[in-house]
Amino acid sequence: MSRRMSETASVKSFDSIPTMADVEATLGCVDMNQRYELFSGRLVSFAEVGHPCGHPVFCFLGLGCMRYYSIILEDLAFKHSLRIYCIDRPGVGMSQPAEPESWTPLRMAEIVEEMANGFNIQKFSVMGHSCGAIYAMACALRLKTRIVGTVWLMSPWVHLTLAKRMKWIKHVPTTLLKSQSTAGLLYKSLSVAAKEPPSRSDPNILNYDREKLIKAMLQDNMAESLEGANNDLMVCLELYHSFGFSYKDVTLPVHVFWGTKDAVISREAVDWMEQRLPQCTLSVIEGGTHGLLWRADVVSQIFKGIASSWKLAEFERSLSQRWSIKQLGLNKHQSKNYRDSTYSTGLQQAIQTSNIYDTQQTLYQSQHDTQQTLYQSQQIFEDPDRF
CATH class of the missing domain: 3.40.50.1820 (Alpha/Beta hydrolase fold, catalytic domain)
Structure with a gap:
């Protein structure tokens, strides 16, 4: 061994x-x-x-x-x-x-x-x-x-x-x-x-x-x-x-x-x-x-970037776990489409285009946007005529 x-x-x-x-x-x-x-x-x-x-x-x-x-x-x-x-x-x-x-x-x-x-x-x-x-x-x-x-x-x-x-x-x-x-x-x-x-x-x-x-x-x-x-x-x-x-x-x-x-x-x-x-x-x-x-100064930039990458990865993993099918109230097919169109596109673009050294701001903004999107999706399924 x-x-x-x-x-x-x-x-x-x-x-x-x-x-x-x-x-x-x-x-x-x-x-x-x-x-x-x-x-x-x-x-x-x-x-x-x-x-x-x-x-x-x-x-x-x-x-x-x-x-x-x-x-x-x-x-x-x-x-x-x-x-x-x-x-x-x-x-x-x-x-x-x-x-x-x-x-x-x-x-x-x-x-x-x-x-x-x-x-x-x-x-x-x-x-x-x-x-x-x-x-x-x-x-x-x-x-x-x-x-x-x-x-x-x-x-x-x-x-x-x-x-x-x-x-x-x-x-x-x-x-x-x-x-x-x-x-x-x-x-x-x-x-x-x-x-x-x-x-x-x-x-x-x-x-x-x-x-x-x-x-x-x-x-x-x-x-x-x-x-x-x-x-x-x-x-x-x-x-x-x-x-x-x-x-x-x-x-x-x-x-x-x-x-x-x-x-x-x-x-x-x-x-x-x-x-x-x-x-x-x-x-x-x-x-x-x-x-x-x-x-x-160089090593500090690198370590700061590495630490930021881990924070983003952990946030992404946590977000993925929270967005379960049960929470969204969608069937399996709808859940996949929903995540593809909102999470994979919106969040990933935000991460890729954001400055790696402004991680905290990105995390807060992404979390806020996610909560807003989740709330709206729930409202759609509860009362479709409102939209």
């Missing part, structure tokens, strides 16, 4: 500037160091941060980044009542390695599905940063009926032909790219944005002192994940095979955040996503770098 395997205490939030001992204790606690045994027998490591009873969100990190990065999301996730699951891909952290020739983003979607089933998570949201966008989009394609709301992406990696700035890598022999020194050099160059010093114009998630301590700890731990970074690199460059799908195949709403100072992903790449995906919104962050995961 697939199961969690972990040890000791939970993640704690700091009320004051932590010492290095505090950081080590936090990164060494149970929620940050869990392992899950898949039906295949392979072990994957993962972390859980945020509200212990919050809405589940699977977060996919960038090139070779291990689960410890999720600690920077702890406070904001708790604030928005979200529970973040961050899974180490093969060869990263304590996850057992996989042959890069056989590893594809769609296999990650299978792992997410198996773990969600094991944890009895029926619905969840997804978000991805940089290389993690590939895996988030794979889940959006394979598990779309289980995803709540929008797919949220930061500095998303796209096909190399669209990346523009790294096309030269295609001409480097695969044997050289697989070497430890070359993979390590590329790994550092692509992940350097996450370690940039904070500035007043670029608000980071952590306060400066805490950020310095945690980044130092993360850097030490990430140095051991070179094999996983190499696997990710092979996927990004599509050296063994393509992603196995196209972003254009994803029909769910997608919201992309991209910074004007991103040295890895070009504006042309995110413009392509906005133009070619069925439902895609692009938010341009002036002065933002490739490390948008560290920006409190």
Whole structure:
């Protein structure tokens, strides 16, 4: 039976500037160091941060980044009542390695599905940063009926032909790219944005002192994940095979955040996503770098949007339950037609056209309209001659 395997205490939030001992204790606690045994027998490591009873969100990190990065999301996730699951891909952290020739983003979607089933998570949201966008989009394609709301992406990696700035890598022999020194050099160059010093114009998630301590700890731990970074690199460059799908195949709403100072992903790449995906919104962050995961303003927008999607989903489910056949006094056929013409059309249009950040107003207005429509329908059946 697939199961969690972990040890000791939970993640704690700091009320004051932590010492290095505090950081080590936090990164060494149970929620940050869990392992899950898949039906295949392979072990994957993962972390859980945020509200212990919050809405589940699977977060996919960038090139070779291990689960410890999720600690920077702890406070904001708790604030928005979200529970973040961050899974180490093969060869990263304590996850057992996989042959890069056989590893594809769609296999990650299978792992997410198996773990969600094991944890009895029926619905969840997804978000991805940089290389993690590939895996988030794979889940959006394979598990779309289980995803709540929008797919949220930061500095998303796209096909190399669209990346523009790294096309030269295609001409480097695969044997050289697989070497430890070359993979390590590329790994550092692509992940350097996450370690940039904070500035007043670029608000980071952590306060400066805490950020310095945690980044130092993360850097030490990430140095051991070179094999996983190499696997990710092979996927990004599509050296063994393509992603196995196209972003254009994803029909769910997608919201992309991209910074004007991103040295890895070009504006042309995110413009392509906005133009070619069925439902895609692009938010341009002036002065933002490739490390948008560290920006409190960006992550806050994403978490607020995710929380709003869950509120809408819960309201929709509650409304559907209240509108029973008995309440409307209609037969089965009439009830279906009535709901199709009023609920499915009116409410869904209101939700789709409303601003995701004005959720409360939408909920109140939809509830008021629903009550008015229900009252009128009851009056029609009680006294048709009045209308």
